Amino acid sequence: MVNVFAVQVFFIVFRECLEAAIILSVLLSFLKQSLGQPHQDQSIYKRLVRQVWAGSMVGILCCLIIGGAFIGVFYGLGHDIWSKAEKLWEGIFYLIATIIITVMGLALLRINKTKEQWRVKIAKALVDKGKNQTKSKWLSGWARRYAMFLLPFVTTMREGVEAVVFVGGVSLGYPATAFPLPVLTGMLTGLTCGYLIYRGGNAMSIQIFLIASTCVLYLIAAGMFSKSIWDLQYYRYQMAVGSDVAEQGSGPGSYNIRETVWHVNCCNAETDNGWDVFNSILGWENTGTYGSIISYNAYWIFIILCVGYMLWEERSGKRSLRERILVVFAKVPGLKWYASPKLAAMQQNPEDIVREVHSGLFNEEGAEQQQVVELK
Amino acid sequence: MELGLFWLVGFVVHILAASAKTLNYEWNITWVSANPDGLQERPVIGINGQWPLPVLDFTLGDRVIAKVYNALGNQSSSIHWHGFFQNGTTHMDGAPSITQCDIAPGSTFVYNFTVDQTGTYWYHSHSRGQYPDGLRQALVIRGPDEPYSGQYDEERVITLSEWYHDPMPTLLKQFISVTNPTGAEPVPKSALMNDTQNLTVAVESGKTYLFRLVNVAAFASQYFWIEDHTMRIVEVDGVWTEPAETSMIYITAAQRYSFLVTMKNDTSKNYAMVGSMDTDLFDTLPPTLNYNVTGWLVYDNQAEKSAPANISSFDPYDDFGLVPVDGEKLLDDPDYTVTLDLTMDNLGDGANYAFFNGITYVMPKVPTLYTALTTGSAATNSTVYGYNTQAFILDKGDIIDLVLNNDDTGKHPFHLHGHNFQVVVRSDENAGHYDANNSPALPSVPMRRDTIYVKPAGHFVIRFRADNPGVWIFHCHIEWHMDAGLAVVLIEAPLDLQKTLTIPEDHWQACDASDTLKEGNAAGNTKDFYDLTGANVSVPPLPAGFTARGIVALVFSCIAAVLGLISIVWYGMAPITVKESPADERREVGSNSSSSSS
Numbered sequence: 001m002v003n004v005f006a007v008q009v010f011f012i013v014f015r016e017c018l019e020a021a022i023i024l025s026v027l028l029s030f031l032k033q034s035l036g037q038p039h040q041d042q043s044i045y046k047r048l049v050r051q052v053w054a055g056s057m058v059g060i061l062c063c064l065i066i067g068g069a070f071i072g073v074f075y076g077l078g079h080d081i082w083s084k085a086e087k088l089w090e091g092i093f094y095l096i097a098t099i100i101i102t103v104m105g106l107a108l109l110r111i112n113k114t115k116e117q118w119r120v121k122i123a124k125a126l127v128d129k130g131k132n133q134t135k136s137k138w139l140s141g142w143a144r145r146y147a148m149f150l151l152p153f154v155t156t157m158r159e160g161v162e163a164v165v166f167v168g169g170v171s172l173g174y175p176a177t178a179f180p181l182p183v184l185t186g187m188l189t190g191l192t193c194g195y196l197i198y199r200g201g202n203a204m205s206i207q208i209f210l211i212a213s214t215c216v217l218y219l220i221a222a223g224m225f226s227k228s229i230w231d232l233q234y235y236r237y238q239m240a241v242g243s244d245v246a247e248q249g250s251g252p253g254s255y256n257i258r259e260t261v262w263h264v265n266c267c268n269a270e271t272d273n274g275w276d277v278f279n280s281i282l283g284w285e286n287t288g289t290y291g292s293i294i295s296y297n298a299y300w301i302f303i304i305l306c307v308g309y310m311l312w313e314e315r316s317g318k319r320s321l322r323e324r325i326l327v328v329f330a331k332v333p334g335l336k337w338y339a340s341p342k343l344a345a346m347q348q349n350p351e352d353i354v355r356e357v358h359s360g361l362f363n364e365e366g367a368e369q370q371q372v373v374e375l376k
Numbered sequence: 377m378e379l380g381l382f383w384l385v386g387f388v389v390h391i392l393a394a395s396a397k398t399l400n401y402e403w404n405i406t407w408v409s410a411n412p413d414g415l416q417e418r419p420v421i422g423i424n425g426q427w428p429l430p431v432l433d434f435t436l437g438d439r440v441i442a443k444v445y446n447a448l449g450n451q452s453s454s455i456h457w458h459g460f461f462q463n464g465t466t467h468m469d470g471a472p473s474i475t476q477c478d479i480a481p482g483s484t485f486v487y488n489f490t491v492d493q494t495g496t497y498w499y500h501s502h503s504r505g506q507y508p509d510g511l512r513q514a515l516v517i518r519g520p521d522e523p524y525s526g527q528y529d530e531e532r533v534i535t536l537s538e539w540y541h542d543p544m545p546t547l548l549k550q551f552i553s554v555t556n557p558t559g560a561e562p563v564p565k566s567a568l569m570n571d572t573q574n575l576t577v578a579v580e581s582g583k584t585y586l587f588r589l590v591n592v593a594a595f596a597s598q599y600f601w602i603e604d605h606t607m608r609i610v611e612v613d614g615v616w617t618e619p620a621e622t623s624m625i626y627i628t629a630a631q632r633y634s635f636l637v638t639m640k641n642d643t644s645k646n647y648a649m650v651g652s653m654d655t656d657l658f659d660t661l662p663p664t665l666n667y668n669v670t671g672w673l674v675y676d677n678q679a680e681k682s683a684p685a686n687i688s689s690f691d692p693y694d695d696f697g698l699v700p701v702d703g704e705k706l707l708d709d710p711d712y713t714v715t716l717d718l719t720m721d722n723l724g725d726g727a728n729y730a731f732f733n734g735i736t737y738v739m740p741k742v743p744t745l746y747t748a749l750t751t752g753s754a755a756t757n758s759t760v761y762g763y764n765t766q767a768f769i770l771d772k773g774d775i776i777d778l779v780l781n782n783d784d785t786g787k788h789p790f791h792l793h794g795h796n797f798q799v800v801v802r803s804d805e806n807a808g809h810y811d812a813n814n815s816p817a818l819p820s821v822p823m824r825r826d827t828i829y830v831k832p833a834g835h836f837v838i839r840f841r842a843d844n845p846g847v848w849i850f851h852c853h854i855e856w857h858m859d860a861g862l863a864v865v866l867i868e869a870p871l872d873l874q875k876t877l878t879i880p881e882d883h884w885q886a887c888d889a890s891d892t893l894k895e896g897n898a899a900g901n902t903k904d905f906y907d908l909t910g911a912n913v914s915v916p917p918l919p920a921g922f923t924a925r926g927i928v929a930l931v932f933s934c935i936a937a938v939l940g941l942i943s944i945v946w947y948g949m950a951p952i953t954v955k956e957s958p959a960d961e962r963r964e965v966g967s968n969s970s971s972s973s974s
Contacts, residue, residue, distance in 0.1 A: 262926025
């Protein structure tokens with residue numbers, strides 16, 4: 001089961017696809033509102049819509065190629081090295097995966113907020129393009145002409161590569177066969193969900209769906225965190241024992257009795273069918289160690305505290321944690337490139353940019369709108 | 377008829393006794409430094425500053441008085457005379473906690489017994505895990521009326537063994553440890569032949585030699601062969617057999633084989649003899665390990681001693697088919713059957729132990745013989761010997777069947793003190809448990825020996841007459857397994873012992889010197905023999921499944937997860953109270969466009 005369907009991969013792909021779908025929907029909404037009105041030129045509108053679709057598709061294609069190459073190289077070169085100290089690597093990879101999921105997971109619940117952020121981001125990009133009359137008139141003209149292609153292309157590709165890196169980080173411990181199915185289903189679910197959001201369907205049921213998937217995501221993350229500690233301990237035990245303890249099955253000798261809180265001589269996630277699903281979703285091990293149990297509980301306490309903090313933050317209108325973190329990141333030389341633009345986008349008043357876009361982007365066609373805005 | 381024979385034997389022994397001598401040994405057990413495999417110098421246990429130890433020559437009827445002084449300083453010691461019946465002198469058998477107290481550093485112990493058997497034997501320390509450190513050597517007993525006297529020109533003794541570089545106490549600590557849950561026995565560093573390697577045995581062409589092959593190992597069985605020479609097996613473990621020709625012998629730890637080899641008439645070449653450790657026993661096979669040891673039959677000292685040729689498979693002689701020369705018939709049906717099921721498992725300390733019938737052997741506080749002598753009529757009740765000694769009381773003269781079912785996947789050589797036994801059944805691998813109703817016909821003249829191995833997941837049945845009052849341990853002769861508890865104690869005619877046996881004063885003194893209790897039940901209780909409070913017992917078993925703390929941990933984890941999920945749901949359901957809600961935005965944009973269209 002786990003060998004053909006890595007649940008973590010599914011959720012990451014789902015999440016990234018949802019995000020991509022939202023970007024698309026934001027762009028399409030823009031176009032619709034700006035150009036898609038009955039009295040406007042439908043040919044331009046249709047051309048731009050086509051550009052958006054083309055851009056997104058090419059972006060997705062590119063990131064799939066990059067991702068395929070990435071994973072191919074990874075399995076071609078690296079896997080043998082890691083399989084020698086399997087438990088150590090598994091532990092480290094699980095830890096990485098936990099951190100990734102934890103950071104991005106709660107944002108799924110604020111996907112509407114994400115939508116908003118994307119509106120701002122896209123608007124800002126358009127505005128920047130409009131402002132910077134760059135060196136080459138041709139390039140500027142070209143870029144502007146194809147802005148509706150480049151924007152979705154760049155953004156989907158960026159998000160896509162991000163997804164690939166995340167998927168890679170989460171699933172390093174899995175065989176290559178564990179990828180295709182969750183990637184495919186994750187994409188389908190993500191796109192469907194994104195479409196539903198775009199159509200503005202039943203907001204409540206979408207929200208419930210998002211909540212449910214976030215819950216599953218965090219169950220997985222907690223399990224993975226616990227399992228990561230478990231793996232690291234197990235690795236240490238393997239080192240001490242010196243022989244291949246995994247050969248011992250589930251009975252005595254397969255686990256370190258000094259750190260055991262419970263042990264059942266069955267239900268081994270590595271060898272017994274069915275329990276591996278339980279293991280990948282909830283982090284089940286037939287041996288509970290102090291480390292794995294404490295980390296599991298600590299993880300949940302951490303999540304509860306985080307959620308509490310974020311709620312408080314939202315309600316009190318204080319500077320968000322994300323913003324604070326970005327402020328810190330922006331001061332770190334290596335991360336500045338990542339944090340600064342995001343921070344800038346965040347700190348700008350979204351209203352202004354959006355308005356600016358409406359007024360400035362399609363100046364030929366949008367003169368009318370500009371007047372309206374000014375009137376307003 | 378039988379009585380007549382008995383008298384005859386008694387008469388012969390009497391005649392011999394008249395001519396027999398007394399052998400006085402004064403032994404200091406000392407540390408010596410040695411490097412037998414040329415790989416590493418290490419401390420070994422020698423006698424009187426000498427190692428390898430002397431090969432002892434006894435003659436039937438001799439009286440042996442060995443005064444053993446333990447000069448090791450840091451370890452207790454003992455000497456067991458392997459294969460000796462010790463009829464009437466069970467207290468001289470040399471097994472600490474069974475028939476004597478350990479000889480503490482600085483104390484002396486005298487072994488005093490007569491030799492009433494012939495053949496190839498060996499002597500070794502029986503103190504916990506000690507003899508692989510060097511305190512073991514072959515021992516030969518010759519008699520006047522041996523069936524093969526005159527049929528050979530000369531004798532050669534060849535010992536085989538594995539060799540470790542680390543001292544046994546260190547290895548034992550690693551072996552019985554939480555970090556060795558599989559019970560993987562330490563893999564030896566090399567194999568030895570006559571406590572050396574590249575042994576040369578000078579031989580003369582045309583002559584016939586009697587080779588006495590002794591495996592003084594603590595672990596490894598060895599395949600033994602001599603290139604281009606046929607061996608005629610004539611003795612196993614002190615029992616003369618009809619000659620059996622073979623090109624290869626499989627000899628487990630503690631077994632002995634004597635065989636005749638007639639030398640070639642051609643002296644141009646020397647021939648390799650090879651001992652090859654049975655690597656099935658090793659959990660890992662380090663690439664650096666040379667598990668073979670080679671020696672040469674040297675016809676011509678100038679000629680080349682070429683390396684042995686590789687062989688494609690091992691095809692040793694099956695000792696089950698050997699027939700004793702004395703033709704002793706299969707004993708009558710058993711009066712009493714002892715069944716032992718062998719398992720290996722982990723106990724509560726995480727280490728791996730060996731079990732018979734689910735009980736791992738733990739030495740009692742009082743040596744079992746002393747318990748038998750000091751508990752009066754209670755001595756016939758196995759309870760007084762303690763739970764973890766797993767004592768079986770045998771009535772004098774009874775025929776005993778001992779059935780051993782191996783539920784382990786390894787080979788185990790078993791040795792019974794004080795007897796040789798008829799091997800009436802030995803199954804193939806994976807035959808499972810012995811079933812009396814469904815087993816082949818028993819041999820009419822069964823092979824007898826004192827050390828027999830059981831095949832992986834197989835069984836054997838041995839039969840003997842309980843005609844030797846005493847306390848005899850039956851144990852695996854792989855020292856690792858012995859120390860992991862693979863032993864039981866057979867107590868023959870304890871009330872007879874109480875009447876006949878007097879323990880010499882120096883034996884009691886050894887107990888005082890090693891702070892060992894001398895009387896009472898296994899716990900040292902001299903008042904209520906059935907009260908075993910305080911007796912030595914094994915580590916408690918590992919708790920299986922969920923204990924209280926496991927349930928608490930699981931419940932807490934579940935609660936934490938549920939609370940966490942609730943918090944996430946709460947967060948997800950909470951209205952998004954940002955400055956500009958998307959709903960507002962949409963409305964605004966909507967109004968924007970609608971106004972533009974106006």
